[in-house]
Every structure is written in C-alpha cells, then in structure tokens.
Amino acid sequence: MTQLAALWSDGPIVALDLETTDVDPHRDRIVTASVVTVAPQPGQSPAVHSYTWLTDPGVEIPADATAIHGITTEQAQRDGRPTAEVIAEITAYLAEVWTLTSPLCAFNAPFDLTMLDAELRRHHQRSLALSGPVIDPLCIDRHLDPRRTGRRTLRDVCVHYGVRLDQAHDGTEDALAAARLAWRLATSRPTQIGLVAPRELHGQQSRWFRAHQTDFADKLDWRARKLVNEGANATEVARLRDHATDTRAAAKTWPLLPERTVAAQPTRRRLPPRPGGPRLSHASWTREDEAALHDQWLSASTTTDAEALRVELAEHHGRSPGAIRSRLLKLRCDPEMPGHTCDERRAAELKQRYDAEYGR
DSSP, X not given: OOOOSSOGGGSOEEEEEEEESSSOTTTSOEEEEEEEEEEEETTEEEEEEEEEEEEEOSSOOOHHHHHHHOOOHHHHHHHOEEHHHHHHHHHHHHHHHOBTTBOEEOTTHHHHHHHHHHHHHHHHSOOOOXXXXXXXHHHHHHHHOTTOXXXXXXXXXXHHHTOOOSSTTOHHXXXXXXXXXXXXXXXXXXXXIITSOHHHHHHHHHHHHHHHHHHHHHHHHHHHHHHXXXXXXXXXHHHHHHHHHHHHHHHTSTTSOOOOSSOOOSSOOOOOOOTTSOTTTTOOOOHHHXXXXXXXXXXXXXXXXHHHHHHHHHHHHTSOHHHHHHHHHXXXXXXXXXXXXXXXXXXXXXXXXXXXXXXX
16 A cells, blocks of 8 residues: 555545436436535645536436426526537546546546546547546445445435535535545545555545445346246346346446446436425425326315415425425416316416526
C-alpha cells in the first residue's frame, strides 16, 4: 500500500452529480449536471466552487423524474441549453480539474460516468476520458460494511455516517454530499482508505465492484434455477439469466458500464419519503393504485367538497393533496368536481392553472 504524507481527502477533490430523465445511463438523458471543486486553504476553510448546467434533453421528462429533481419538460425547454453544448463544457471543465492528484467523487459513479460517456458519444462521437482517479463512496461503503442491511441511497448512507445532505436531488447538494462522504470515509478509515493513494484506491474499488457484482450475479442465477425447479414462467427465468450475464459484464468495466441486453425496469429509483412528508411521496403509482383512485373519485357524490375529498384521498394513499390532484388530472378525472371526468380541453385549462400555482 502506498503511504502518503497526509490523507488524500485533505487535498483537492472534485465532485459530480447528474439528474436525469430516467435510470438507464445508455439510453436516458441528462437534465442537470453539477460539478463541485473543494480546494484546501492553509489555516482556513476549504474553498468550494460549484457549477451547474441545465440542459434541454430533447425528450420528454417523465413525471416521476420531475417529482424527484423538480425539472419539468417545459422548464428544460425554456431555460435549458442544447445538450451538445452543455456536454462539451462539462467534459472540458472536468479535464481541467480532474487530475491524478484531484480525484473525482461521485456517489454510484458508474451511473453518472456512463451517462456522461453516452451523451458524449451521442453528441460528439467520442468517449469520456478518465483524466484521474475516481472515488465512489457507495462502492467503498459496500466493501467496508457488506453485511449492513437496508437501502444505500445517498441519503441513507449520509445518515449512516452522520454526513450533511441539505437537499437530496439538488445536483450541487448531492455532489457536496458525495465529497463529504469521501472525506468521512477517508478520515474514519485512514489505513484502509485515507492513506491509500487515489490512483491505487481507484484500482481497489474496481476489484471491490467486481466482487460485489459477481456475487449479485450468482444470486440471480440461483433464483433462476429455483424458478426452473418450481416450473415458473420461462420468460422470467430468461430475464433473470440475462440480468446475471449483464451484471457479470458490468463487473469488469468499472467505472463505466457496458450496454445491457436486459431492458431497464420501468420504475424510478425508490426514495425515502421527505422528512415530515407523506409516506409515499416519492413512490411511483402502480396501476392498482391508479385504478382505486379513479374509482374513488368517480363514485363520490357530486355534492362532495373537492378539496376535502382530495385531503381524505391523500391520507388514504400516502400522498400529498397536490399529488392526488395531479394524478386525477392524468386519469382524466376532474380534480375540482368529484364524480366527474374531464375532456382534453378542460384538462388543459386545469393543467395551465395548476402550473401557474407552482410557478411553472
């Protein structure tokens, strides 16, 4: 192990976070990109500089994605810049600040770097250059504490290590949190992490990621064999086996991921509820939930107070009244008139009114 005069976390660090249209890094698009640089200053607090880009991804931003990062299609089209310009600027800036002595921190780095690489190939026909070591707090945490149960989202890992995360899914805040996590891991585990040269630590993370992915692939194969023995649907067995194959392929290429043969699952990343908010504030709506909401609204008396009913349904479904109103509109129920549907014209009028309330 290479010993340094000081912890690498006491030197300059670059942090990256992307917010996207969905969760397939090869096919989905970047909505915002944030890069934070943290530079030590003798006798003073580190100098922190942040840069954020908003793109017009050229595709619709799904409502589930907007619910997470807050950017609508209309906002991106109005205020965002062409993706090709943004990608060129981001990668040029990273080439300046991300060096052999200034590692790049990203939580779940394979997702962000693969997404950035895919956009660079899409718009500029070239791949992302890794100009320095990568530090992935998620990869390190899995290696240090493999038996810990529960989720490992950025928020969860920050809570576990007592690291501040002011506003999840704000790009700058997420990038800062990744840098803080990297610092905490380095200082709390100096022998294993902090005193290992970043270049060497990069190689170690590659091996840790490979071991984790291989173990997961073995579990997928076990589940596939179990389903075969139970006489399960052949399609599900094939999906599990393809997933295992893709997982093993990904194990070899950290921090960039290869193309997959299994289609991305049509659900957003699961997030914990907002502090003090509804229990399902970030969860996707299932078809069963939507059907129930549709029936509950249309079966209500036309004399029922609309606002009171939305509050009642919000409590029942674990959502906010605003979320109930938006979902009713998507289901072509009139959110202002219990027991009534609405046509496209009425839906457009209501959407315009609701967007104005939120300043969209």
